[in-house]
Amino acid sequence: QVHLQESGPGLVKPSQTLSLTCTVSGGSISSGSFFWSWIRQPAGKGLEWIGRVFISGDTKYNPSLNSRVTISVDTSNNQFSLRLNSVTAADTAVYYCAREAVAVAALDYWGQGALVTVSS
Amino acid sequence: DIQMTQSPSSVSASVGDRVTITCRATQHISTWLAWYQQKPGKAPKLLISDASRLQSGVPSRFSGSGSGTDFTLTISSLQPEDFATYYCQQANTFPFTFGPGTKVDL
Numbered sequence: 001q002v003h004l005q006e007s008g009p010g011l012v013k014p015s016q017t018l019s020l021t022c023t024v025s026g027g028s029i030s031s032g033s034f035f036w037s038w039i040r041q042p043a044g045k046g047l048e049w050i051g052r053v054f055i056s057g058d059t060k061y062n063p064s065l066n067s068r069v070t071i072s073v074d075t076s077n078n079q080f081s082l083r084l085n086s087v088t089a090a091d092t093a094v095y096y097c098a099r100e101a102v103a104v105a106a107l108d109y110w111g112q113g114a115l116v117t118v119s120s
Numbered sequence: 121d122i123q124m125t126q127s128p129s130s131v132s133a134s135v136g137d138r139v140t141i142t143c144r145a146t147q148h149i150s151t152w153l154a155w156y157q158q159k160p161g162k163a164p165k166l167l168i169s170d171a172s173r174l175q176s177g178v179p180s181r182f183s184g185s186g187s188g189t190d191f192t193l194t195i196s197s198l199q200p201e202d203f204a205t206y207y208c209q210q211a212n213t214f215p216f217t218f219g220p221g222t223k224v225d226l
Contacts, residue, residue, distance in 0.1 A: 049216040062215040105168035105211035106154035113163050
């Protein structure tokens with residue numbers, strides 16, 4: 001059974017960088033059958049797709065965040081990461097990591113979510 | 121970006137009711153559409169991919185249909201554990217986008 005777990009600081013100051021890591025267990029992140037994705041959800045609101053990375057390092061980002069976001073993969077630790085620069089209060093949200101199966105183009109496994117608050 | 125709309129935004133229903141949720145895309149997305157169920161404080165759960173493909177372990181009372189721009193999620197007989205918010209998501213064009221959600225409550 002695949003399991004994803006987000007980790008990282010729960011509080012980030014405005015203008016600083018939000019960094020989260022997703023640890024994958026129960027399967028190899030090096031499989032060529034999956035993309036590894038980040039999605040966020042502000043409190044009481046809907047879901048926003050942030051972007052994804054493939055094992056090759058190829059990435060796709062949401063243009064609304066494109067200049068501030070980096071998603072990378074660490075095969076040695078079976079992890080992938082999110083970095084979001086120059087954060088503001090508008091970036092306060094629950095951040096989810098998820099697996100997207102290439103064959104179905106849908107997010108079939110999700111982490112439990114990590115609340116990140118941007119505040120001084 | 122492709123905008124996704126859902127209707128209704130909320131629906132009040134009873135156990136045993138048939139519930140239908142509609143999702144519409146602003147551009148043709150073939151069948152690149154998924155449906156998710158989210159309960160409070162939990163991550164979304166994938167119910168249906170490719171517009172109509174039921175995921176393993178998802179009860180058969182859930183079904184999806186549609187192609188192009190108009191899609192439907194149907195719960196044939198609502199069960200107590202189905203009270204949740206449902207989201208559609210298109211995977212045809214970057215950035216992937218979600219609908220605003222439909223809350224199904226008692």
